Amino acid sequence: MKRREFIAGTAALLASPRRLRAQGPPRRIGLFGFLDPIAREAWRTGLRERGWIEGKNLLIEYRPYAETPDRTPALAAELVALTPDLIVAAAPQGAVAMKSATTTIPIVFVAVADPVGLGLVQSLSRPGGNMTGFTTWVPGDFIGKQIEILRELVPGATKIALLVNRDNQMHRLLLAEEVPRKRTVALPIVEATKAEELDTAFASAAAQRADAMIVFGDYLTIRQAPRVVALAAEYHLPAIYFFRQFANGGLVVYGPDIADLFRRAGGYVDKILKGTKPSDLPVEQPTKFELVINMKTAKALGLTVPPSLLVRADEVIE
Numbered sequence: 001m002k003r004r005e006f007i008a009g010t011a012a013l014l015a016s017p018r019r020l021r022a023q024g025p026p027r028r029i030g031l032f033g034f035l036d037p038i039a040r041e042a043w044r045t046g047l048r049e050r051g052w053i054e055g056k057n058l059l060i061e062y063r064p065y066a067e068t069p070d071r072t073p074a075l076a077a078e079l080v081a082l083t084p085d086l087i088v089a090a091a092p093q094g095a096v097a098m099k100s101a102t103t104t105i106p107i108v109f110v111a112v113a114d115p116v117g118l119g120l121v122q123s124l125s126r127p128g129g130n131m132t133g134f135t136t137w138v139p140g141d142f143i144g145k146q147i148e149i150l151r152e153l154v155p156g157a158t159k160i161a162l163l164v165n166r167d168n169q170m171h172r173l174l175l176a177e178e179v180p181r182k183r184t185v186a187l188p189i190v191e192a193t194k195a196e197e198l199d200t201a202f203a204s205a206a207a208q209r210a211d212a213m214i215v216f217g218d219y220l221t222i223r224q225a226p227r228v229v230a231l232a233a234e235y236h237l238p239a240i241y242f243f244r245q246f247a248n249g250g251l252v253v254y255g256p257d258i259a260d261l262f263r264r265a266g267g268y269v270d271k272i273l274k275g276t277k278p279s280d281l282p283v284e285q286p287t288k289f290e291l292v293i294n295m296k297t298a299k300a301l302g303l304t305v306p307p308s309l310l311v312r313a314d315e316v317i318e
Contacts, residue, residue, distance in 0.1 A: 027052075027273050028059040030079045032098060033090030034066035034219045035262070036245060042259035043088070043110075046266020052273075065094065066219045069167060076101040086272050088265060089133075091219055092170040095120055099131065106278045108268045109133035110261055111217075115283055117173050124283040132268065132278040134261045136217070136242075138285050143178050143214065146240050147185060149254055149291075150212045152309050153298070154238050157211035159186040161237075163201055163228075165218045167193045174216070195224050202231040210237065217242035217255065225250075238301055247292040247317060251301065256286035290314050 035043065044054065052058045063079045065072045076097040079087060086106045089095040095109035099120055109120060113136045121127035124135070151157050162179065164171045179187055188208050190201040205213055213232065215221055221228050222243060229249040232239040241247075242255040268281055294317040298305050310316060 026057050026059045028061065028082070028084045029269065029273075030061045030063065030082065030084040030087040031090070032063050032065070032076060032079055032087055033094035034064050034223065035090055036222060038245065038259050039090075039111075039262045043262040043265060046263035047269060048266075049263075050266055050270035052266070052270065065097075066223055069093065069219075072097045073100065080105060086269060088269065090262075092118060092168060093219065095131070095133070096169055103130055105130065106272045107131040107133070108265055108272065108278070110265045111136050111258055113137045113170050113217075114173055117177070118169055121283055124285070126279070127281070127283055128279050130278050132281040132283055134265055134268075134284050134286075136256045136258070136261070136286060141178070141181065143174070144181070144183075146214050146254055147183065149252060149309070150214070150238065150240050151185070152306055153252065153303050154212050157185060159188060159208065159210050161205035161208065161210035161213045162187050162189050163205075163213055163215045163221070164189055164191055165193050165216070165220050166191055168216075168218050171216050171218065192220065195220065195227070198224060198227060198231060202235050202237065205237060206235045213237050213239040215239055215241045215246070233297070233300065236301060238303060244290055244292065247294060247315070249294065249297060251294055251297045251303075253290060253292040255290065257288035257290050260288045261286060292317065 054060050061079060061082055061084060063075045065075050072093055080102045087098060089098045089107055089109045090111060092112050095112050096118060098107050107130055109131060110133055112133065115121045115135055116123060120131050147160060150160055166172055188210060190204045192198045192201040215228060222245060225245050229246060238251050241250050241253045243258055244253055247253045271281065272278060291313045292315045293305060293313045
């Protein structure tokens with residue numbers, strides 16, 4: 001018995017080094033852009049599900065740009081200079097900067113509404129080049145759907161302000177292509193490119209007697225979510241938001257499940273690290289959308305939420 005145990009133990013010692021050598025050194029990837037805690041944990045979960053553990057077989061270089069958007073190109077170049085095996089770029093700003101920074105390092109973008117319109121890929125089915133990823137929109141009039149939801153909550157609404165950041169290329173694209181469609185309401189534009197401009201934007205919406213507001217998704221509004229929600233309450237302005245984070249005090253959220261997109265991105269990271277080319281991976285669209293209604297906020301605004309909207313809601317916050 002002891003002899004068998006000795007042989008088994010010796011075999012294990014001999015096998016372990018070979019197994020460790022077979023695994024090789026940790027792979028290095030970059031994460032470019034701002035991730036809130038929910039998206040960050042979802043992304044890590046997607047990696048863990050496929051066996052990639054940060055600090056063990058995966059090293060991650062983080063380069064956030066939300067606090068210094070003017071340094072986005074420099075930060076992108078800095079990350080590329082580290083020659084990681086792959087870079088994950090969050091949001092349009094990060095993806096566009098990476099498109100300019102490298103044509104060789106594989107890029108997986110996440111949460112980009114129209115990657116074809118931004119020139120990141122040739123098409124969703126055949127990306128071409130070194131980029132692929134996950135878009136936040138599906139074909140159709142998404143802004144129109146948000147308008148419909150707001151008008152169910154505010155039946156007499158004839159003017160709905162759009163809070164946009166013109167530094168966001170995706171916002172500029174939407175203003176040029178989506179907003180000009182024939183609408184049943186007026187859509188005045190109020191702008192904020194910096195945190196200190198948010199107050200002015202809401203004051204402008206109020207001065208124009210807007211009945212409600214659509215808050216475009218953006219790293220600025222996400223980072224300033226509590227303040228944006230507070231300003232909407234201060235100006236008694238019913239607002240619809242794109243991201244789940246705004247449900248904490250925000251009236252209504254309608255948009256893709258961003259956490260699910262980042263979790264799914266872990267699958268593309270896994271495939272590319274194992275040899276698949278980005279050009280062979282089609283850009284994927286969201287499969288989960290969330291409609292969240294905050295009844296406390298509706299009550300504070302004096303709004304009655306129709307049963308037809310409550311039935312469609314994925315979550316109702318009491």
